[in-house]
Amino acid sequence: MLGLNAKDFRLLLLVTILVVFAPVFLNPFPVDSAMAQFNAGYPDLMQRFVIFGIFAIGFNILFGLTGYLSFGHAAFLGTGSYAAVWMLKLLTINVLPAILVSTIVAGLFALLIGFVSLRRSGIYFSILTLAFAQMAFALAASVLTSLTGGETGLQTALSDPRILDGAAAVAGNIPAPSLFGYEMRATTTMRFGDWAFTLNLGYYLAGAFMLAAFYLSIRITRSPFGMMLRAIKSNQQRLNYTGLNTKPYMLACFVISGMYAGLAGGLMAAMDPLAGAERMFWTASGEVVVMTILGGVGTLIGPVLGAGLIKYMENIVSKINEATLHSWFAFLPDGMEDAVVALIYPFIGKGWNLTLGIVFMLVVIFLPGGLVQGGQKIAGLFRRKKSAEASTKAQTPAE
């Protein structure tokens, strides 16, 4: 189906179901229960899941397939965001041109940086990409303030010209990004008894892009081009002596990966019209590296899982405060309640970074292949229980 083998198609189907029903899956707890704190099914976070999913998928095309570790990938995300916000300011509040232009601009930027950085390999390549991204950050935050809005970031404004639809704006308020008049923030809530599920247009647009990006990444991985990229990771020397020029392969891969990042940046701006310099800081580049490794390098679905986990921690665990803890454990006797709260408190709220660090270490120590391997282990357990059908199929790469 769709040019995919059965296994890949099943994976795509699974991801599609997850994306479509995410508002349900992510809100498993009734709205007023104590556990509602763990619900993640609100528009902003769901948008972030899929957008960072796109970013990580794109990064994985580079890192997972070729083994080239770019430590400056956030630069393309940032460039994409700036390009998108400028389109929203200058051309139209419709998000499609913004997303398109952000992808193209990030691709061109990646072409430039890739052309230079790919002259080196290994750690030298990583440091070159890092250096370019840090320069982009530093300049965007200071000297280029007129172009980037500096540290505050670039935003839409009442005075924006918006050549195509500037006149149509409601007086006194900046129009929200929209798709042919349908606003990205348009939201409908469906209620089933105590449960509420939020359906948001922006999320579904971003989700559609994510599915397309995911599908494309499967196609790339299974294509001759993808095989060449894996061959570069495996043995670049042999590839050269097999009459293949690795340079254009690497550059094409780098540009594709940069365009994914640009798409993610463009979508971020389309969901929320703001682009800040800190999106290009090395920690942002490091974050996508960590997402990919956490999920499973070189796997198709891993980076999306990694992105989801980190964004979940950042947005859910950081919001649990002491008062919330007390409300959870109110059923315990007073002394015990305080003890339990005191025990958990360092790991939540302002301590969410600590939990994040611990999760990184636990995953990498116990699941060397990332979350995907964890999933496989669990799946393996179930399979063994079901029957002893030993599927000793040949190891398929890049699952």
Add this chain to the structure above:
Amino acid sequence: MGILEIKNVGKRFGGLQALSDVNLSVAEGSVHAIIGPNGAGKSTLLNCLVGKLIPDTGSVTFEGQSVLGRKPYEINQMGISRVFQTPEIFGDLSVMENMMIPCFAKRDGAFELNAYGSMMKDKEIIERAEHMLDDMNMADKRDMHAASMSRGDKRRLEIGMCLAQEPRLLLLDEPTAGMARADTNNTIDLLKHISATRPITIAIIEHDMHVVFSLAERITVLAQGTPLVEDTPDNIKGHPKVREAYLGESSGH
């Protein structure tokens, strides 16, 4: 006029004259061995042929075209394939994929942005690759992880990958180094078979006299960066200069 013509090639590394005034002609369709003691410049010469090094002086032409200044992949696309001392294959890929890559390189050239087509649906490539695996007697290893094979199989696969490109000249750099006797003999048989069944020229750099004398039709002896003699194996065996420079020390073979 041979298929490969090396004229007056010299190469210097700092104070060391690695090659000087090397003249060599490899006849089309022959099996030509280049032997010599350690440090004689064999590997340097080979690297000059494949584009890894550029000689300071002289010329190297393949089928009348200069190879100098071209990148390894360009030289390969001209029709020269190289087998390495330790088998260089794509260890992370399956055997089949290993074989498909040279098939793509042969058909699509040095770069083709085919990022959307499915590799497993390219009938032409798959047939070619499977045919080559059959040829190499490796059809049963089709789905194996290449890195998990024995050294002999890796060598066999590497040679197969080179042949899949249908090169006119196959360069082998000590193809049996570090191999057990049985694997060595298998490799000799394979190369003999290749030479007999294909319109291909083979140039081989070798240390192991057993291999050299089993395979070569002509032998060039290299010593201190310069060719000493070139002749048939029988004549080389008895040549006093060669004994003096080389065979004396490697009589163990």
Add this chain to the structure above:
Amino acid sequence: MDAIILQTLNGLDKGSAYALIALGLTLIFGTLGVVNFAHGALFMIGAFCAVTLQKILTLSHTVIDETRTDFLGNPMKVDVPYIYEWFGESTGNAIIDWSVPLAIILAIPVMIVLGVVMERGLIKHFYKRPHADQILVTFGLAIVLQEIVKYFYGANPIPAPAPDALDGVFDFGAMLGFDANTITYPLWRLVYFLFSAVIICAVFAFLQFTTFGMVVRAGMADRETVGLLGINIDKRFTIMFGIAAAVAGLAGVMYAPINSPNYHMGMDFLVISFVVVVVGGMGSLPGAVLAGFVLGILEAFASMTVVTDFFPGINNIVIYLVAVLILLTRPRGLLGRKGVMED
């Protein structure tokens, strides 16, 4: 002229911090091939050794002073350090005053133990794992170390001043024949520079002249061969890890008076120190030191207004710009060896 001398001093001073951190990092990263994202955290912990000693020395018991009131109008609680009771107030104050240099004594064992525990307990299992896994585990570790420090000390910087005797400025002008007060430089920064020079020399001497150092150097060059010789290289690498941690920690202790330590100071240095190591050339200790000083001096000069007037913003990017230029013209950095971490 005086501006140039001053900026050179600044460059040497920045450079010595970079060089010290990069030196330790290159022992781990450049030679063991372990991408250690926790190295910055080790530097930070070093600085907090100074803070901790200061806290220990000022451990107090509370006395209620009925004659004064606090901001709420209650009787004032006054903290009296125990050290006053043991040594008297003036000696006690003198000891507290010297807490940063004294912290070296605390930092050396703490850092070596931390380094060894880190290597034996964690890093050891990652030598053969991909770099990606090393990044994740050491990054996780860095966050955990950082958050532990934040939990106990807060996010705000904590001042750890230099001893009064070393807190002044040194007048170079008089020495070099300029007018007085034209070229003055903080004493403590000079101390820092000399201190790093001593540490750098000590590490080099250690590697050069001891049997231990010879084996380690051989192990860096060819780990397998040394292993075959029956020398327990792993154990020595553990010790090397401890030394690297100690170097980072000492760099941190002595840095505390220059900038008040805070829990994220390690991350601020992490990226720069990787750049320094790579620009110096993977696997080269002299390269790391050289690159540290080169980048430090260039950073200092780029901040001069004559330079920024000519190229606005250059002071924001100089280190990275220079790194790019060096890596493009010298494929393996300044003094790098072939084949280390190139794939």
Add this chain to the structure above:
Amino acid sequence: MTKTNFTRRGVMKTGAATGAGLAVPTLFTGAAWSDGHTGFTNAPGEGSVTLGFNVPQTGPYADEGADELRAFELAVEHLNGEGDGGMLSTFSSKTLDGTGILGRRVEYVTGDTQTKPDAARAAAKSMIEKDGAVMISGGSSSGVAVAVQALCQEAGIIFMAGLTHSNDTTGKDKKANGFRHFFNSYMSGAALAPILAAQYGADRKAYHLTADYNWGYTTEEAIRTSTEALGWETVAAVKTPLTQTDFSSYIAPVLSSGADVLVLNHYGGNMVNSLTNAVQFGLRAQQANGKQFEIVVPLYSELMARGAGANIGGILGSQNWDWKLENQLGARYSGTNAFVQSFGTKFGFPPSQAAHTCYVQTLLYADAVARAGSFNPCAVVEALEGFEFDGMGNGPTLYRADDHQCFKDVLVVRGKENPENEFDLVEIVEVTPVEQVTYAPDHPQFAGGALGTCNPGA
């Protein structure tokens, strides 16, 4: 626009009423706020109202964020009639009676801004979309304030800024739904300049080091303009990178430049480091142009002062508020002691100016809602615009309608040479009366941008 009125509490009620059925999305189109509690984003239900407190919990400003959070907690307590009531007793408006806001119990959610505009917006959005917050407050940088303010405008939520000092927040980036109680760069300049001239003389030569980002620019401009108007000369203004930690190479050339005052337009970690470095280089001990060399830090904060330790001794700067204000300058600043008392009793140490502004903002919001009789943002905006109040610790204060900036007295403070404890690090030098720091709404330093109209969302 199809934006459903999404309130968790509301959901509960209607959910119960309609049973397990599938609710049809309700469509609201510009309902007038006067007819009650619908027609705007996150209209609270009958029982409670949720406020969102968005403060830095990780990163360099985490301690400041923690102090803001304490103040919010306290404000919520007082609004709900718990604790000693704090400033409710001194506040000139008497609509708040300790029964929550409009009879609804105040609940709150918290988020982590990480002092990054992106993260701050994510946290704010989560409060708006998930928790149904009807007002967002807090923050400790102007970048964050500007970003979150724009978000709140878009979403139809009231934003009560926390610590943000850049002119832009109520200048070129001002928004109808956003309000700032904290003072700004211009006010710092206007308040400091006369006192600097009085203390150090009118013929000083100043050297500016400025953090290379928006807040740095506006502060430098404000201080330069104000001091130059009084006769000072600006020798040089050098921008320092945002991520700089060691300022030695920027400090070293200061002495030889001919300047006799160094102005550090830095905040937070930047300021702690640059001031520490400047003192290290012996600037404070030097003579230049026959005068004592001086250092000025336009924006002071207690936490920064703590980080810089003994280095702040004798250094002048400005503050929005200080906990000693009422004790030292009398009843004009009433409210101060009430707040300090309840904060100190609960947490054991005096509050910072960040805590104060967050506490006051929460009360001001609650009061505006109570006076308007509605949570509708447009009603709140109307109630706050031009609102004059007193008893919140800053003396008589005006929330100006033109730009939603508070106008009140500004403190000039000096670092104590020998502080007794880590919470009493500055002494109040003088208070600059509000008239001297007031400016026209179209002042060039605030040019560009427009409030727009209030947005009730939904």
